[in-house]
Amino acid sequence: MPPILNVTDLRKSYPDGFEALKGIDLQIDAGEILALLGPNGAGKTTLISTICGIATATSGTVTVGGHDTIKDFRAARAMIGLVPQEINLEPFEKVISTVNFSRGLFGKPANPALIEKILRQLSLWDKRDSQIRALSGGMKRRVLIAKALSHEPRVLFLDEPTAGVDVELRRDMWEIVADLKRDGVTIILTTHYIEEAEAIADRIGVIADGKILLVEDKAKLMARMGKKELEVQLSQPITEIPASLVSDRLRLSDDGTALIYSYDTQSERTGITTLLSDVAAAGLVLRDVVTRQSSLEDVFVDLVHEGETR
Numbered sequence: 001m002p003p004i005l006n007v008t009d010l011r012k013s014y015p016d017g018f019e020a021l022k023g024i025d026l027q028i029d030a031g032e033i034l035a036l037l038g039p040n041g042a043g044k045t046t047l048i049s050t051i052c053g054i055a056t057a058t059s060g061t062v063t064v065g066g067h068d069t070i071k072d073f074r075a076a077r078a079m080i081g082l083v084p085q086e087i088n089l090e091p092f093e094k095v096i097s098t099v100n101f102s103r104g105l106f107g108k109p110a111n112p113a114l115i116e117k118i119l120r121q122l123s124l125w126d127k128r129d130s131q132i133r134a135l136s137g138g139m140k141r142r143v144l145i146a147k148a149l150s151h152e153p154r155v156l157f158l159d160e161p162t163a164g165v166d167v168e169l170r171r172d173m174w175e176i177v178a179d180l181k182r183d184g185v186t187i188i189l190t191t192h193y194i195e196e197a198e199a200i201a202d203r204i205g206v207i208a209d210g211k212i213l214l215v216e217d218k219a220k221l222m223a224r225m226g227k228k229e230l231e232v233q234l235s236q237p238i239t240e241i242p243a244s245l246v247s248d249r250l251r252l253s254d255d256g257t258a259l260i261y262s263y264d265t266q267s268e269r270t271g272i273t274t275l276l277s278d279v280a281a282a283g284l285v286l287r288d289v290v291t292r293q294s295s296l297e298d299v300f301v302d303l304v305h306e307g308e309t310r
Protein backbone atom coordinates (compact mmCIF):
# COMPACT_ATOMS: atom_id res chain seq x y z
CA MET A 1 0.00 0.00 0.00
CA PRO A 2 1.39 3.48 -0.84
CA PRO A 3 2.03 5.68 2.20
CA ILE A 4 -0.96 7.79 3.29
CA LEU A 5 1.34 10.79 3.72
CA ASN A 6 4.24 11.40 1.38
CA VAL A 7 6.48 14.42 1.88
CA THR A 8 9.26 14.92 -0.69
CA ASP A 9 12.12 17.41 -0.42
CA LEU A 10 9.93 19.95 1.36
CA ARG A 11 11.52 23.35 1.91
CA LYS A 12 10.10 26.40 3.60
CA SER A 13 11.72 29.82 3.87
CA TYR A 14 9.94 32.57 5.77
CA PRO A 15 9.71 36.05 4.19
CA ASP A 16 12.65 37.22 6.31
CA GLY A 17 14.78 34.63 4.45
CA PHE A 18 15.02 32.16 7.32
CA GLU A 19 14.93 28.56 6.01
CA ALA A 20 12.88 26.64 8.58
CA LEU A 21 12.58 23.40 6.56
CA LYS A 22 15.64 22.25 4.65
CA GLY A 23 14.48 19.41 2.44
CA ILE A 24 12.20 17.12 4.45
CA ASP A 25 11.40 13.60 3.22
CA LEU A 26 8.82 11.67 5.20
CA GLN A 27 6.56 8.72 4.42
CA ILE A 28 3.85 7.59 6.81
CA ASP A 29 1.77 4.45 6.48
CA ALA A 30 -1.94 4.37 7.16
CA GLY A 31 -2.79 3.58 10.76
CA GLU A 32 0.56 4.36 12.33
CA ILE A 33 1.44 6.79 15.09
CA LEU A 34 4.52 8.89 14.47
CA ALA A 35 5.95 11.12 17.18
CA LEU A 36 8.05 14.03 15.98
CA LEU A 37 10.60 15.09 18.53
CA GLY A 38 12.85 18.09 18.27
CA PRO A 39 14.20 20.99 20.28
CA ASN A 40 12.43 24.38 20.30
CA GLY A 41 12.58 26.02 16.90
CA ALA A 42 13.45 22.74 15.11
CA GLY A 43 10.65 23.23 12.56
CA LYS A 44 7.93 20.89 13.87
CA THR A 45 5.08 23.40 13.74
CA THR A 46 6.30 24.75 10.38
CA LEU A 47 6.29 21.20 8.99
CA ILE A 48 2.74 20.52 10.19
CA SER A 49 1.49 23.93 9.00
CA THR A 50 3.04 23.41 5.58
CA ILE A 51 1.55 19.92 5.20
CA CYS A 52 -1.87 21.23 6.26
CA GLY A 53 -1.74 24.19 3.87
CA ILE A 54 -1.63 26.90 6.56
CA ALA A 55 1.86 27.89 5.42
CA THR A 56 3.03 27.65 1.80
CA ALA A 57 6.05 25.57 0.96
CA THR A 58 8.90 27.18 -0.95
CA SER A 59 9.42 23.91 -2.86
CA GLY A 60 8.79 20.19 -2.60
CA THR A 61 5.61 18.12 -2.68
CA VAL A 62 3.17 16.69 -0.17
CA THR A 63 0.48 14.15 -0.94
CA VAL A 64 -2.20 12.91 1.44
CA GLY A 65 -4.02 9.77 0.37
CA GLY A 66 -2.52 10.34 -3.09
CA HIS A 67 -3.87 13.93 -3.33
CA ASP A 68 -1.34 16.69 -3.91
CA THR A 69 -1.82 19.35 -1.22
CA ILE A 70 -1.45 22.18 -3.74
CA LYS A 71 -2.95 20.89 -7.00
CA ASP A 72 -5.72 19.00 -5.23
CA PHE A 73 -5.94 21.04 -2.02
CA ARG A 74 -9.59 20.40 -1.13
CA ALA A 75 -9.40 16.63 -1.40
CA ALA A 76 -6.09 16.52 0.48
CA ARG A 77 -7.25 18.90 3.22
CA ALA A 78 -10.50 16.95 3.70
CA MET A 79 -8.40 13.95 4.73
CA ILE A 80 -6.54 15.94 7.40
CA GLY A 81 -7.55 16.89 10.91
CA LEU A 82 -5.39 19.43 12.73
CA VAL A 83 -5.27 20.02 16.46
CA PRO A 84 -3.27 23.22 16.83
CA GLN A 85 -0.93 24.09 19.67
CA GLU A 86 -2.90 27.16 20.66
CA ILE A 87 -6.47 27.07 21.95
CA ASN A 88 -8.48 29.29 19.60
CA LEU A 89 -12.11 28.70 20.55
CA GLU A 90 -15.08 31.05 20.66
CA PRO A 91 -15.80 31.44 24.42
CA PHE A 92 -19.58 31.93 24.18
CA GLU A 93 -20.19 29.08 21.75
CA LYS A 94 -21.61 25.77 22.99
CA VAL A 95 -19.44 22.67 22.67
CA ILE A 96 -21.80 20.84 20.32
CA SER A 97 -22.36 23.79 18.02
CA THR A 98 -18.67 24.54 17.66
CA VAL A 99 -18.00 20.90 16.71
CA ASN A 100 -20.94 20.77 14.28
CA PHE A 101 -19.75 24.03 12.73
CA SER A 102 -16.29 22.57 12.06
CA ARG A 103 -17.83 19.65 10.17
CA GLY A 104 -19.92 22.10 8.11
CA LEU A 105 -16.77 23.99 7.09
CA PHE A 106 -15.72 20.96 5.10
CA GLY A 107 -19.05 20.91 3.29
CA LYS A 108 -20.09 17.67 4.99
CA PRO A 109 -23.78 17.11 5.81
CA ALA A 110 -24.81 17.12 9.48
CA ASN A 111 -24.24 13.77 11.19
CA PRO A 112 -25.56 13.91 14.78
CA ALA A 113 -24.77 10.23 15.45
CA LEU A 114 -21.11 10.70 14.49
CA ILE A 115 -20.75 13.92 16.54
CA GLU A 116 -22.28 12.11 19.53
CA LYS A 117 -19.77 9.26 19.10
CA ILE A 118 -16.85 11.70 18.96
CA LEU A 119 -18.04 13.68 21.99
CA ARG A 120 -18.61 10.49 23.99
CA GLN A 121 -15.17 9.16 23.02
CA LEU A 122 -13.64 12.39 24.32
CA SER A 123 -15.80 12.41 27.49
CA LEU A 124 -17.44 15.65 26.36
CA TRP A 125 -20.98 14.40 25.81
CA ASP A 126 -22.14 15.61 29.23
CA LYS A 127 -20.68 19.02 28.44
CA ARG A 128 -22.22 19.32 24.98
CA ASP A 129 -24.46 22.23 25.98
CA SER A 130 -21.82 24.05 28.03
CA GLN A 131 -20.27 27.23 26.77
CA ILE A 132 -16.58 26.90 25.94
CA ARG A 133 -15.69 29.51 28.59
CA ALA A 134 -17.10 27.21 31.27
CA LEU A 135 -14.66 24.38 30.43
CA SER A 136 -11.32 23.58 32.02
CA GLY A 137 -8.14 23.87 29.95
CA GLY A 138 -8.02 20.10 29.46
CA MET A 139 -11.62 19.99 28.26
CA LYS A 140 -10.90 22.78 25.79
CA ARG A 141 -8.08 20.68 24.37
CA ARG A 142 -10.53 17.83 23.93
CA VAL A 143 -12.90 20.18 22.09
CA LEU A 144 -10.04 20.99 19.71
CA ILE A 145 -9.64 17.26 19.05
CA ALA A 146 -13.41 16.84 18.56
CA LYS A 147 -13.41 19.70 16.04
CA ALA A 148 -10.46 18.17 14.20
CA LEU A 149 -12.24 14.79 14.02
CA SER A 150 -15.65 16.16 13.05
CA HIS A 151 -15.13 15.79 9.29
CA GLU A 152 -13.79 12.20 9.62
CA PRO A 153 -10.15 12.83 8.66
CA ARG A 154 -7.89 9.84 7.99
CA VAL A 155 -4.76 11.66 9.17
CA LEU A 156 -4.72 13.60 12.42
CA PHE A 157 -1.98 16.07 13.36
CA LEU A 158 -1.63 16.85 17.03
CA ASP A 159 0.74 19.74 17.70
CA GLU A 160 1.87 19.31 21.31
CA PRO A 161 -1.47 17.94 22.48
CA THR A 162 -0.45 17.66 26.10
CA ALA A 163 1.57 20.86 26.60
CA GLY A 164 0.70 22.21 30.01
CA VAL A 165 -1.85 19.54 30.95
CA ASP A 166 -1.61 17.52 34.14
CA VAL A 167 -0.33 13.94 34.27
CA GLU A 168 -3.80 12.40 34.53
CA LEU A 169 -5.13 14.26 31.51
CA ARG A 170 -1.97 13.41 29.59
CA ARG A 171 -2.65 9.73 30.17
CA ASP A 172 -6.29 10.20 29.09
CA MET A 173 -5.00 11.80 25.94
CA TRP A 174 -2.79 8.77 25.27
CA GLU A 175 -5.85 6.55 25.58
CA ILE A 176 -7.75 8.74 23.15
CA VAL A 177 -4.88 8.44 20.67
CA ALA A 178 -4.85 4.64 21.10
CA ASP A 179 -8.64 4.55 20.44
CA LEU A 180 -8.24 6.62 17.30
CA LYS A 181 -5.52 4.30 16.07
CA ARG A 182 -7.90 1.38 16.60
CA ASP A 183 -10.36 3.24 14.36
CA GLY A 184 -7.63 3.31 11.68
CA VAL A 185 -6.71 7.00 12.01
CA THR A 186 -3.07 7.83 11.22
CA ILE A 187 -1.60 10.14 13.85
CA ILE A 188 1.35 12.48 13.73
CA LEU A 189 2.09 14.25 16.96
CA THR A 190 4.76 16.65 18.09
CA THR A 191 5.80 16.56 21.66
CA HIS A 192 8.44 17.73 24.08
CA TYR A 193 7.59 14.91 26.44
CA ILE A 194 9.84 12.07 25.47
CA GLU A 195 7.99 9.67 27.75
CA GLU A 196 4.92 10.45 25.64
CA ALA A 197 6.67 9.38 22.45
CA GLU A 198 7.98 6.32 24.25
CA ALA A 199 4.48 5.43 25.48
CA ILE A 200 2.38 5.85 22.35
CA ALA A 201 4.37 6.08 19.13
CA ASP A 202 5.07 3.28 16.65
CA ARG A 203 7.83 5.30 15.01
CA ILE A 204 9.91 8.20 16.19
CA GLY A 205 11.05 11.04 13.96
CA VAL A 206 13.71 13.41 15.19
CA ILE A 207 13.90 16.87 13.63
CA ALA A 208 16.50 19.52 14.35
CA ASP A 209 17.42 22.70 12.52
CA GLY A 210 14.87 22.07 9.75
CA LYS A 211 16.18 18.59 8.90
CA ILE A 212 14.94 15.12 9.75
CA LEU A 213 17.77 13.36 11.56
CA LEU A 214 16.02 10.03 11.55
CA VAL A 215 12.68 8.25 11.39
CA GLU A 216 12.77 4.81 12.89
CA ASP A 217 10.67 2.14 14.51
CA LYS A 218 10.64 2.92 18.23
CA ALA A 219 11.65 -0.53 19.42
CA LYS A 220 14.44 -0.82 16.85
CA LEU A 221 15.73 2.64 17.74
CA MET A 222 15.86 1.77 21.42
CA ALA A 223 17.61 -1.51 20.66
CA ARG A 224 20.11 0.12 18.31
CA MET A 225 20.94 3.22 20.31
CA GLY A 226 20.08 2.03 23.79
CA LYS A 227 22.94 1.31 26.13
CA LYS A 228 22.80 -0.48 29.39
CA GLU A 229 24.63 0.27 32.58
CA LEU A 230 25.53 -2.16 35.29
CA GLU A 231 26.00 -0.61 38.69
CA VAL A 232 28.24 -2.68 40.93
CA GLN A 233 27.59 -1.48 44.47
CA LEU A 234 30.49 -1.97 46.85
CA SER A 235 30.36 -2.83 50.54
CA GLN A 236 33.06 -0.20 51.25
CA PRO A 237 33.55 3.07 49.32
CA ILE A 238 36.79 3.49 47.36
CA THR A 239 38.61 6.65 46.26
CA GLU A 240 39.79 5.43 42.86
CA ILE A 241 39.30 2.51 40.47
CA PRO A 242 42.01 -0.16 41.08
CA ALA A 243 44.59 -0.15 38.26
CA SER A 244 43.69 -3.71 37.21
CA LEU A 245 40.10 -2.59 36.44
CA VAL A 246 40.70 0.71 34.64
CA SER A 247 38.77 0.81 31.35
CA ASP A 248 36.94 3.51 29.39
CA ARG A 249 33.70 1.64 30.04
CA LEU A 250 34.04 1.85 33.80
CA ARG A 251 33.64 4.85 36.08
CA LEU A 252 33.32 5.41 39.78
CA SER A 253 30.18 6.97 41.25
CA ASP A 254 30.67 10.40 42.84
CA ASP A 255 30.40 9.00 46.37
CA GLY A 256 32.80 6.10 45.60
CA THR A 257 30.29 3.43 46.60
CA ALA A 258 29.64 1.99 43.12
CA LEU A 259 31.42 1.10 39.89
CA ILE A 260 29.34 1.93 36.82
CA TYR A 261 29.95 -0.17 33.74
CA SER A 262 28.39 0.72 30.33
CA TYR A 263 27.83 -1.94 27.74
CA ASP A 264 26.17 -2.27 24.39
CA THR A 265 22.95 -4.26 24.39
CA GLN A 266 23.64 -5.40 20.81
CA SER A 267 27.07 -6.92 21.30
CA GLU A 268 27.37 -10.66 21.87
CA ARG A 269 29.86 -10.30 24.71
CA THR A 270 28.92 -7.79 27.35
CA GLY A 271 32.07 -8.37 29.40
CA ILE A 272 30.07 -8.56 32.61
CA THR A 273 31.34 -11.99 33.72
CA THR A 274 34.95 -10.88 33.29
CA LEU A 275 34.24 -7.60 35.07
CA LEU A 276 32.72 -9.33 38.08
CA SER A 277 35.61 -11.77 38.44
CA ASP A 278 38.14 -8.90 38.03
CA VAL A 279 36.30 -6.92 40.73
CA ALA A 280 36.58 -9.92 43.09
CA ALA A 281 40.26 -10.44 42.15
CA ALA A 282 40.94 -6.76 42.99
CA GLY A 283 39.75 -7.52 46.53
CA LEU A 284 36.52 -5.50 46.31
CA VAL A 285 33.41 -6.90 48.01
CA LEU A 286 30.05 -6.54 46.24
CA ARG A 287 26.94 -5.45 48.07
CA ASP A 288 24.57 -5.59 45.10
CA VAL A 289 24.37 -5.20 41.30
CA VAL A 290 21.70 -3.22 39.44
CA THR A 291 21.17 -2.76 35.67
CA ARG A 292 19.74 0.33 34.01
CA GLN A 293 18.59 0.79 30.41
CA SER A 294 19.14 4.16 28.75
CA SER A 295 15.86 5.90 27.97
CA LEU A 296 14.57 7.40 24.76
CA GLU A 297 15.56 10.70 26.34
CA ASP A 298 19.25 9.72 26.38
CA VAL A 299 18.95 8.51 22.78
CA PHE A 300 17.30 11.79 21.74
CA VAL A 301 19.92 13.97 23.44
CA ASP A 302 22.71 11.95 21.78
CA LEU A 303 21.08 12.27 18.35
CA VAL A 304 20.45 16.01 18.54
CA HIS A 305 23.96 16.55 19.85
CA GLU A 306 25.43 14.46 17.00
CA GLY A 307 23.29 16.48 14.51
CA GLU A 308 24.66 19.75 15.91
CA THR A 309 28.28 18.66 15.65
CA ARG A 310 27.95 17.25 12.12
Ligand SMILES: Nc1ncnc2c1ncn2[C@@H]1O[C@H](COP(=O)(O)OP(=O)(O)OP(=O)(O)O)[C@@H](O)[C@H]1O
Nearest residue numbers: 014016018020038039040041042043044045046047
Ligand atom coordinates in the same frame (compact mmCIF):
# COMPACT_ATOMS: atom_id res chain seq x y z
N1 LIG B 1 6.44 33.49 10.70
C1 LIG B 1 7.74 33.26 10.85
N2 LIG B 1 8.66 34.09 10.34
C2 LIG B 1 10.00 33.86 10.47
N3 LIG B 1 10.51 32.79 11.12
C3 LIG B 1 9.63 31.94 11.65
C4 LIG B 1 8.21 32.11 11.57
N4 LIG B 1 7.60 31.08 12.20
C5 LIG B 1 8.60 30.29 12.67
N5 LIG B 1 9.80 30.80 12.35
C6 LIG B 1 11.12 30.23 12.68
O1 LIG B 1 11.21 28.93 12.13
C7 LIG B 1 11.89 28.05 13.02
C8 LIG B 1 11.02 26.83 13.30
O2 LIG B 1 9.90 27.23 14.07
P1 LIG B 1 8.76 26.18 14.50
O3 LIG B 1 7.71 26.94 15.22
O4 LIG B 1 8.39 25.40 13.32
O5 LIG B 1 9.59 25.26 15.51
P2 LIG B 1 9.06 24.10 16.49
O6 LIG B 1 9.96 22.94 16.26
O7 LIG B 1 7.61 23.89 16.31
O8 LIG B 1 9.37 24.76 17.89
P3 LIG B 1 8.64 24.62 19.32
O9 LIG B 1 9.03 23.28 19.84
O10 LIG B 1 9.28 25.74 20.08
O11 LIG B 1 7.16 24.80 19.11
C9 LIG B 1 12.22 28.87 14.27
O12 LIG B 1 13.56 29.31 14.16
C10 LIG B 1 11.27 30.03 14.18
O13 LIG B 1 11.81 31.19 14.78
